[in-house]
Amino acid sequence: MSTETDPNSGITGGDADAHRRRDRRIRRLLFGCTSITVLTTVAIFAVLFDNTFNFFYDVRFHEWLIGLVTEFRLFPEQRVAITEFLFDTEWRPSHADDPRFGILPLAAGTLLVTVGAAFVSIPIGTATALYLSEYARPRTRKYLKPTLEVLAGVPTIVYGFFALTFITPNIIAPVAAAFGYDVGRFSALSGAIVVGIMTIPMVASISEDAMSSVPDELRNGAYALGASKFSVSTSVVLPASISGVMASYILAVSRAIGETMAVALAAGVTPRLTTNPLAEIQTMTAFMVDSTRSTMLVGSVEYQSLFAVGLALFIMTLAANLVNDYVKRSYREVYR
């Protein structure tokens, strides 16, 4: 093709339409793939909501809607009061005479493990990130960063097993005994520690990414003012990367809220409204695994309670994600 004499050559031409059509096809294909995740999320929420309705009332939500339209059946019969679900302090869905459905003990169990885990993962994860980003030699970092990522990929049941067979008998039990306390096979503390350990790599890795993207000009500016490495790390790098660091904390927390196998193995299966970390508890997720394995009548209140707990869990993680978004926006990385 000659480009020197013909001014039109190469930039016009009959291919334009074909290119446009192909772009459109590809865009539709990619959109199709994207919509799978969106549809799944919507479907999960719909199923949870539909069945949760059936926990509180004697019909599912869509059945009620149909009834409303065809037979003007306005008020479904209540099975569990929303106030009981939210405020009752007992969770004993399979009790023969007096079943009670207060989510507080389960939510408290989840909260206890999550907060405890945050006390482990946030300080250790942040310190690890600071070390990797500011102190470690490039060679050390080259080997440590992938190790962290491997640790993040270990199946959580392995962590649970580790808690059950190692952390509780070898660490928690002797320390508690030294202070005159008795711990059983399961404890909230054990769950908190193991979930904390499990989420350290996530905090460390994401925070480290945020810290290493702080431009060197800022570090140099601080060094030139006679700042020590520690001041540079804590008073320049950390604040400058705070949005990424906070995001890592919130991800770790929502991971802890949703964590299942490790807490089921480590923290136990006894719903209990307590703040005692040495007690056996049950988290929302652990209840769900535990009861899907037992025999229940589909449609029974006990069975439907699974969905109610699931929906509550969904809302909690969603809230964590919204907080994450908010934090990201309000602490945006301003130096760019």
Next chain:
Amino acid sequence: MAQHESDSLITTEVSAAETARSEIPDETVLRAEELDVYYGEEQALDDVTIEIPDRKVTAIIGPSGCGKSTFLRCINRMNDQIPSCRVDGSLAFQGKDVYDEDVDPVALRRKIGMVFQKPNPFPKSIRDNVAYGLTVQGKTENVDERVEESLRAAALWDEVNDQLDSSGLDLSGGQQQRLCIARAIAPDPEVILMDEPTSALDPVAASKIEDLIADLAEEYTVVIVTHNMQQAARISDKTAVFLTGGNLVEYDDTATIFEDPEHDRVEDYITGKFG
């Protein structure tokens, strides 16, 4: 070549402040002797010997890559941050070799401030930016007064005194650079190093900084790297010309360098014939 006709080269307009400074006899504050710097195998400075006078403005000029920034970073040991960097020879600050074992680079940098080419305020408030050096150096008394004083000295106070709590990043480039100057002088160092402090700024902002440098020299020793000959001629008392290979080719009073340089290569460089 008309070496003695001053109009063939850049003329040096001498400011009143500069004339006053030239009355003071030179007292050396920084002395480099046979200074060699390497980055790995590559040599960036070759046998540099120079005496920089106290409370004067010393300009460092030369083509890109000749080692100006390297020399500046040697003075406050900022090149400690570069793992491949190695320094030979001696560089004394007030008679003490800064590369001696017992010198603490953190303490050294508290005496020798630095302003960088690209304004680099911290993502903090204007006040915290200026106070940063005071804070890390443990000078926690009269912080507000020191902040005001420094902002005044950096000719920024009138523009920002009603927004000290807003972010330093919300300022314009020229204001940010003056903020960085205020930040550098707040802890009251002896020497201020400036690496092309106006190259990222427009001419108006640049000329403000130039005026500022003239004032700073009454209290501080200023060493400034610049690519701008007119700027070097206007603001400096002494000029050092580095040429390719990391050699200090000529070092003299600014007027001599610009009106009657000894080396043809220096004259060629100054008149823009090469480099």
